[in-house]
Amino acid sequence: MNVLIIYAHPNPASFNHATLEKVKQGLKEKGHAFTVIDLYQEQFNPVLKFGETSKRRDLKNDPETERYRNLVKQADHFIFVYPVWWYGTPAILKGFFDRVFVSGFAYIYEGLMPKGLLAGKSAWVIYTIDSPSWFVRLLRGSTEWKVIKTSILKFCGIRSVKRMMFAGMKGSSIQRREKWLQNVYRQARQL
Template structure:
């Protein structure tokens, strides 16, 4: 099984970067093959251009995103690591979905209903959020999770999706962060 990590955080001193390091450490220890797409390090261009020269139906032929589609095709499992900002994924990751998970590659329209084309893949979504869990469950209805899980990954055919959400990050202690990182490391070893 090959694993593709898609990482979206610009700060190398962040908790998200420590999560990435622990995921990679766990995968290496388990002798798992993986590849990393660090969207900020690669300076991925998230801007989707649709105009007379750039039509939605042609996105599957975009040479800029071809290498990303190939990496996703070759992977059995996708791991997404990112923070929640304004109750959504960072713009660079949203742009990655917009430009890479395109019609003809990630899904296709058949009749009235779309059909996901990434059916043989699984996903592990790891994200951080400053809000407390109770607030998210009561007032935000896990919108940050529902969008990624249901409206992107499941829409594209990925059904086996697990989530690790780290909440109330802004008010977390060093000790709680170390526990989170150890948990992530252990989960990565048995993925």
């Protein structure tokens, strides 16, 4: 299985980075081929630009994002690792979707109906959030999950999407975080 990890956190000392390392360790031990896109380390430019000279419909041929499109095309499975900020992905990851998962590459419209072009691929979404899980689910309606699962990934044809949410990060103990990391490692080995 060819796995593409898309990682979006600016701090190499973060829990998200520790999560990334456990994912890589588990995949490596099971012999999976994987590539990591560290959006901050690569200084990915999340700003989507188009206008009179460059049209939105031409983004599928943008040479600046060609490498990323090729990696997406080659991948069988995606793993996203990121924190939730303001009940959404970090801007750099949102920009990655805006610039790489573009019309004509990740989806098309057949008449007025969208059709995902990334069918047959699967995804594992791992994210941290400071709010407790009951708050996320009951008061926020899991907005952060619905957007990435349905509005982005399923829209692009990725039907098998699994979530691992680490809620209540702000008040979590070292012991709890260690258990979370061991769970990530076990799940990565079972991929």
